[in-house]
Amino acid sequence: MTQAQPNILILMADQMTAPLLPLHDPNSPVQIPHLMKLAERGVLFESAYCNSPLCAPSRFVFMTGRLPSKIGAYDNAAELRSDVPTFAHYLREMGYRTALSGKMHFCGPDQLHGYEERFTTDIYPADYGWAVNWDGDASRPTWYHDMSSVTQAGPCVRSNQLDFDDEVVFHAKRYLYDRARDDAGDRPFCLTVSMTHPHDPYAIGQQYWDRYRDDDIPLPSLSYSDAPSDPHSQRLRQLYQVDTTEISEQQIRNARHAYFGAISYVDDQIGALLDTLDETGLADNTLIVFCGDHGDMLGERGLWYKMSFFEWSTRVPLIVCAPKQFSPRRVKESVSTMDLLPTLVELAGGGVDYATDLEGRSLVPHLTGRGGHDEVIGEYMGEGTAAPLLMIRRGDYKFIHSPVDPDQLYNLADDPQEIHNRVDDPNEAERLAAFRQEIADNWNLDAVHQDVLDSQRRRRLVASALAKGKVTSWDHQPHTDASGQYMRNTFDLGDVEYRARFPRVAE
Template structure:
């Protein structure tokens, strides 16, 4: 195809790849995602680069790791001068549109998007700044195990309210694109908040699953009993403050699967809108998530680690007219999305970038290539007190934090990460090579100092801004009612004809 494609990115929040049938889990009921996977390119080893919402999304947008942008945690300003894929595609003549969550902090709530259809579900200020100088203090915005102990069936939630608005706005925008006269290709990201905790879901999604269908964690909590990072995560989440029963674990996983089905129905509705508007053949659909979810594996919940449950994500590229259906084994990550979109927008031609990025185009993989791949990760938020880094190279995953023992896993024979080669064989040449690579790639002392300085600044600024009158940075969608539906400055017949899709072809006598 010579024409420049439209690009529709469907993003879930906290969706671990291992929960999906497309990645081998038989529990979840996701017919729409299953079809995209059958017809598309499925990346079997896709990762986030920083397993927390805002830093992961900053990586997605910028193609740069947190150490390059300073976007360390869920309350840090993503610099406005950082070029994003929205800037690059917009400069290349694309309409760039955001619907849903992107967790931008600070006054810039667009970061290159020409249009933003909804507000965000999370705050845009610095109130969720972690403080590494007070590691024993549990802040009131930390995760709570109430998400697990109160899991179950509900009628409505804050998150459902949000995703219903996002889904409606995104579908409406697709209809508008089909009807208007703007012939530019579009790149739209539709970012839902499900299946993020709290683990509650309404019918009919809850009732799609019987309790007996719900699988339980494979890896017991005892595996992480002597892991200091796991102990910090348990503290951060208040996990030792209340007892967690098997029934509660099952209910939480039940709700999580139900929320995945809810997300899947939104995927079906959006792809259905593409089909109805005859945009589908010219649109590349990409399914991603910002990070995963531990779901009780190793006794852990939520994210904030580089174990497979928290850091491995789905990545599906669906464009049957462009890419044959196949699977890719190479490790890839969200940092690769920016150069991939640039290559897709230019039909494979090299794009000019205003600043260096840390990723590589995945277009060769979409066209059938495969290799050993490599992924680099950084985590600098709550749950650690020093930077934690990760290297996934071919079959090996190396995790290092200056305060913790090293971890090394051979995922080809140990997918559950039960055999820590670093503890068992401290002189293994694979460990020594990856340790040397990490030491050459990162100046962790400097990164540690930069994170502490950033936290100190933001804690002070947030405290100062909380005094007196407060001006919000939260995005406020503007809707000009004078231009909606039918108004007296519009000609009725022209308006109705323009708004109808498909357009009526007059019959000839």
């Protein structure tokens, strides 16, 4: 393979909800100048979704192009099997260097899944300790979210997440500089840069907090009392204790204030990475993808965090930017991050056979203005569920189904806040019956439920056993060979300085 293939830079934000952003809401006070410029030069997907609104399942689907039930991506302690191909495997097979800087929430001993290099450890644990327990009672896991992220929201000098993301971006920039200085640069690269902001806890440095005034921060547009309730939402409220925690209006505003600041922090990091592409001369042949893993309810409907199929939880930003290939445009059809694997493979030149079936579909027809699909399938089997939860988004409609809860059907064109459940509307009876039949034809939900239970039981046993005696960590341990860095007596001084300087000067 030659450098005629485009380089690929994938930028991922964690828990960044799309409906809030000025990419989609012109009245939004959120400041993201670098992403706005990227969208102006690229293809912006106005109705992009994740396929499972939780960190690990969403990321595994994004990497494999497959639905959670097909790969066992049930919850945040699920293992992505090493024999499931990811886009990193396919691109590597096509001649790409593949590298990851940041979060991907891999659980289990394989912490690479096709990446040649990984520069940081993960911010979250790699073991099975966070497995959901459908065999247990409805009590809240001690390791799970509570409302302290909201009640303690505000500015900070430093945080765990700032430590992590600063390291992520530092290594990503260094990788780009190294590629520009590489004498054997005939291999294209695919670099994934995955930050953990604006994920809660809602705390951000003072400089980003100060970019917004309290008056800039809108409160939720739909309160818990104004939104129709449903059993899944009630379980979530109990799970993270919002139903038993007294929260003031100011605390809600503080949480959103810090979240806005965290989005601006992410935007600045993206700006720094784009500047690095420009100054190294890599920009002209680098395809850029920006996406999120899931959203955040941020108090809408009285809900927080993710884990539901309402818009603020499951809609994500998605931009593909390659101005020399695709004219800037906005795509209205509904697509998902599951569609990115076949998209990346096609844009990299194709020519490889897929080793498994894919549920994801290439976005290239959308990118080239030739139309494309208008459908998203979602599955969720994580916290707050008692059985598999499914979503079908097609055209104007969204259908949500679980065997243990009442169905929900919304016309988002007429009802963007998802207030009016149409399941009892006689005018929608035929559509409702078709959705129900589609699920009956395409899912064996009893079998999926049993698969989830079996997986949870296995992982709980393994986690318990491995915590006894000598503990061997699966967390990724980045290794740096200091003997090959900077200046050593095994190197020629002039050669080191010549090769490390960019741009090069004449010998």
